[in-house]
Amino acid sequence: MCGIVGYIGYEQAGPFLLEGLQTLEYRGYDSAGVCLNDGSELIVKKAKGKLKVLRELTNEGNDLKGTVGIGHTRWATHGEPSDVNAHPHLSESGRFAVVHNGIIENYQQLKDSLTAKGIEFRSKTDTEVIAQLIEYYYKGDLVDTIIKVLGRLDGSYALGVISQENPDEIIAVRKESPLIIGLGENENYLASDVTAILARTRTIYRLENDEIAILSRDGVKIINTDKDPVEKQTETVDWDVNAAKKGGYEHFMFKEIMEQPKAISDTIAPRIRDGRVVLDEIGLSAEELKKFNKINILACGSAYHVGVVAKYIFEKMLRIPVEADLASEFRYRDPIINDKTLTIVISQSGETADTKEAMKEAQRRGSHVISVVNVVGSAIAAESDDVIYTWAGPEIAVATTKAYSTQLAVIYLMALYFGDMLGTIVPDEYKALVNELEQLPEKIEAVLENKERIQYLASKFFNSRDVFFIGRNIDYALSLEGSLKLKEISYIHSEAYAAGELKHGTISLIEEGTPVIALATHEELIGKIVSNIEEVKTRGANVMCIACDTHKELEGIGETVFIPKVCDMLLPSLAVIPLQLFAYYVASLKGCDIDQPRNLAKSVTVE
Numbered sequence: 001m002c003g004i005v006g007y008i009g010y011e012q013a014g015p016f017l018l019e020g021l022q023t024l025e026y027r028g029y030d031s032a033g034v035c036l037n038d039g040s041e042l043i044v045k046k047a048k049g050k051l052k053v054l055r056e057l058t059n060e061g062n063d064l065k066g067t068v069g070i071g072h073t074r075w076a077t078h079g080e081p082s083d084v085n086a087h088p089h090l091s092e093s094g095r096f097a098v099v100h101n102g103i104i105e106n107y108q109q110l111k112d113s114l115t116a117k118g119i120e121f122r123s124k125t126d127t128e129v130i131a132q133l134i135e136y137y138y139k140g141d142l143v144d145t146i147i148k149v150l151g152r153l154d155g156s157y158a159l160g161v162i163s164q165e166n167p168d169e170i171i172a173v174r175k176e177s178p179l180i181i182g183l184g185e186n187e188n189y190l191a192s193d194v195t196a197i198l199a200r201t202r203t204i205y206r207l208e209n210d211e212i213a214i215l216s217r218d219g220v221k222i223i224n225t226d227k228d229p230v231e232k233q234t235e236t237v238d239w240d241v242n243a244a245k246k247g248g249y250e251h252f253m254f255k256e257i258m259e260q261p262k263a264i265s266d267t268i269a270p271r272i273r274d275g276r277v278v279l280d281e282i283g284l285s286a287e288e289l290k291k292f293n294k295i296n297i298l299a300c301g302s303a304y305h306v307g308v309v310a311k312y313i314f315e316k317m318l319r320i321p322v323e324a325d326l327a328s329e330f331r332y333r334d335p336i337i338n339d340k341t342l343t344i345v346i347s348q349s350g351e352t353a354d355t356k357e358a359m360k361e362a363q364r365r366g367s368h369v370i371s372v373v374n375v376v377g378s379a380i381a382a383e384s385d386d387v388i389y390t391w392a393g394p395e396i397a398v399a400t401t402k403a404y405s406t407q408l409a410v411i412y413l414m415a416l417y418f419g420d421m422l423g424t425i426v427p428d429e430y431k432a433l434v435n436e437l438e439q440l441p442e443k444i445e446a447v448l449e450n451k452e453r454i455q456y457l458a459s460k461f462f463n464s465r466d467v468f469f470i471g472r473n474i475d476y477a478l479s480l481e482g483s484l485k486l487k488e489i490s491y492i493h494s495e496a497y498a499a500g501e502l503k504h505g506t507i508s509l510i511e512e513g514t515p516v517i518a519l520a521t522h523e524e525l526i527g528k529i530v531s532n533i534e535e536v537k538t539r540g541a542n543v544m545c546i547a548c549d550t551h552k553e554l555e556g557i558g559e560t561v562f563i564p565k566v567c568d569m570l571l572p573s574l575a576v577i578p579l580q581l582f583a584y585y586v587a588s589l590k591g592c593d594i595d596q597p598r599n600l601a602k603s604v605t606v607e
């Protein structure tokens, strides 16, 4: 969603602010802006639409004067996307400027009370109340003022504040929304996301709730809301700077699809030692594990789809009931969960508001939480009882691919690790599965090599209005992801259906030429899915089928794409590749904005 960047140093801040905002584009936004202190006043430039509008307006930032500044990409919540609603927001006299990620829940009361005092608001945003409150309370000390203002705010925030009177400071503070301070030489940076400063520094502070950072050119001071100094350790970010660049590919999404063998290998390899899965991150003994009578999986979107795959795998291999729950639903339905429930929370960003809140709800009810997270140090990682990181590296495209795949890889590792501890997997099966898991990256390479075939099929289907995805068991779980990938980036309506459910309603939508993508990889149910394919074909469907190369008889059932045969548990990792590529090529043929689909944000930090 929204992104923050800030700079204080001896260089002109404009070009860096624009560069930083560009690296944050992937988060999803609909307007952007910057504010610099030019030595005598605060100068704001902001514009609705893509960053290119702001770049043109400011000559790539070169027309902006000042060595201290803040910038923002906004994803509209309160007030439509417009120039005036874009951040930064100034106080009435223009002496204070604020950028803000998050939501101020009591903004309307605050606005009403300030309006009653004669203060005039320019925008419809919740953020403007912060700038106006700062001016209202200001008596000469900006930090004191901000502390006072924080006491009046309900909700979540990451804030960057600069003032006209003090061209030598940026003040930053956060609550429930991430904020990072980057340390340079004679310059320091502010960012909501590490990718914005990766090209300049690897040394960061990660602010915790209610910590206030005072950035100057020569240092950063961190205090709490009582103004006591906070001792913090710096962290070194080891993400490769090139990982956040396109590296010759046209789109991040395609690059990230192609990176999957490496991402999976990075996630699996360090956790398999001498033929055994070792998850040192999990602090549960076999006795503690045996005490759980249920597993509860919480996530949103694609991460939830991983949870649905996990339900099939865990129930089969661990013989424990598993519930995969949409995080946004879980917390409002008085869930039945206690200390006998093991909760697994899945999130690429580690900041998804619904997932984070659902996790807290599970913890409040006594459940032990293991999180599966990609972004190191994110809120979910920090607040869960144990965290297993997916080593996917930065994922920039809004539509997840490599994070989804590495989350699946962690599910396989957990199934083997827990199965071994619980004694539900026999040694021979365990050995064979570990062996196959180690070969997974190579098999994915082989599927990626077949990309031209998928490109050809995309050219046959890209004009469709509706597409149906069908499958049974794990293939159904995967069809949910295939359908989401297609609709989110190509804007083609699609539905995922458990193939056995078709006859209970959906089949009435199948008519001459309706595309149906049938997943037919699950060995035990091949006969059943073939019958479902025949049913839709009889009604005129145009079928594309994904099957294992051990079932060559499916060659003529439709336009069939073969993947190498692996054990059932690992099939989703191979079968998802043609689905990702299909969505990508269809969106590309339709000329869609693949990396930043309309209305979507990478990290959904509001409910």
Ligand code: F6R
Binding pocket: 300, 301, 302, 303, 304, 346, 347, 348, 349, 350, 351, 352, 355, 398, 399, 400, 484, 485, 488, 602, 603, 604
């Ligand atoms: C879809 C997609 C989203 C995310 C969802 C959860 O391609 O990326 O559905 O999976 O918003 O995000 P995280 O994993 O960051 O919690």
